[in-house]
Structures are given as C-alpha cells and as structure tokens.
Amino acid sequence: MLDPEFLKILRCPFDPKREAPLSQPDETRLACECCKVHFPVRDGFPILLVDEAVLPEGCTSAEQLPCHNRSA
Numbered sequence: 551m552l553d554p555e556f557l558k559i560l561r562c563p564f565d566p567k568r569e570a571p572l573s574q575p576d577e578t579r580l581a582c583e584c585c586k587v588h589f590p591v592r593d594g595f596p597i598l599l600v601d602e603a604v605l606p607e608g609c610t611s612a613e614q615l616p617c618h619n620r621s622a
C-alpha cells in the first residue's frame with residue numbers, strides 16, 4: 551500500500567481545484583472520494599491520468615463526474 555502521508559497529498563486529476571482526496575481501496579488502485587473514479591497503481595506508483603481513469607458504474611463520460619463540475 552502507498553505511504554499514507556503520500557496518499558494524503560494526492561488529488562483527483564478531474565478536480566480543477568485539486569481538492570478531492572483519494573483513498574486506496576486495495577493494492578492495485580486508488581479511488582477518488584468525491585467522484586468515485588478509480589486510478590490504477592502500477593508497481594507502487596499511482597497513475598493519476600485522466601486517460602487511465604476507470605469511470606464509476608453508470609457514468610459514461612468524465613463530464614458527468616462531480617469533480618469535473620467543481621470548477622468555479
């Protein structure tokens with residue numbers, strides 16, 4: 551698992567304000583606590599790229615994500 555101190559500074563890349571925190575539900579992924587998108591963790595490195603994001607069930611476009619819509 552990632553160092554909790556490191557995890558604390560990571561933010562969801564969909565959030566323009568960079569406020570949405572991430573949690574680690576298991577070894578292989580991170581989850582945004584706001585929009586529920588998952589990001590892969592490969593060899594211990596979180597891949598926080600919009601292109602690598604796994605959208606939550608029922609969500610067909612990143613534009614529907616709560617994080618995406620946080621922009622002022």
Ligand SMILES: [Zn+2]
Pocket residue numbers: 562563564565570582583584585586587617618
């Ligand atoms: Zn998010």
